[in-house]
Amino acid sequence: MKRFFAVALVAVMSLVGAHKANAGLFGDGFGVTAGANFSTLDGLKDFNMGAAAGFNVGVLYDFKIPVPVVPIHIQPSLTYSMKSADIGSNLLNADFSVGYIELMASVQPSLDVVLARIFLDISPFVGYGLHGSGDLKELWSADVVNKLEYGIGLGAGLKIWKIQALARYSWNFGGLINGPDVMDGPNLYQTIKEANFGGVTVSVAYIF
Secondary structure, three states, rough: OHHHHHHHHHHHHHHHHHHOOOOOOOOOEEEEEEEEEEEEEOOOOOOEOOOOEEEEEEEEEEEOOOOOOOOEEEEEEEEEEEEEEEEEEEEEEEEEEEEEEEEEEEEEEEEEEEOOEEEEEEEEEEEEEEEEEEOOOHHHHHOEEEEEEEEEEEEEEEEEEEEEEEEEEEEEEEOOOOOOOOOOOOHHHHHHOOOOEEEEEEEEEEOO
């Protein structure tokens, strides 16, 4: 996994170098981004699920593909994202968080309106869990949590001057647990085996 992120980072930096060689032709450049995550666990039934708050922070780079009529911006980003869950029922109550390092490519079909840019957001991503906390901590230590995540986000945003605001909903594919089935009554391991994080992310970026 570390090798994957190293290769991905080299690829991003190569694209940045190519962009700089054609400076002024397209794109805006480097940016910093931060925001909030409001996560739940997709795939759970018969539980009271509350959206739990987390945060995200990272860096991005903006490329513009000069397509006629509908220009497309592509923004690869590398972020740290804290995703949380709050599970409640008569038999089990739990809350926990996972901190991920995520590599995302936001594809943005855009419409330029005077000084603003309105865009849709299509964002495939892959991530790796760095740590688990709360009621997940014991399972994390037992190494049964699936640390790899991958999925896609859909959303929309607005950029005015150098400030970009974005809201998206993300779906995470695959299960949160990668260990064997456990059928000895309600417990956190059994409950979240087929679940994974999903939810809303809102963020603001400053693009230099």
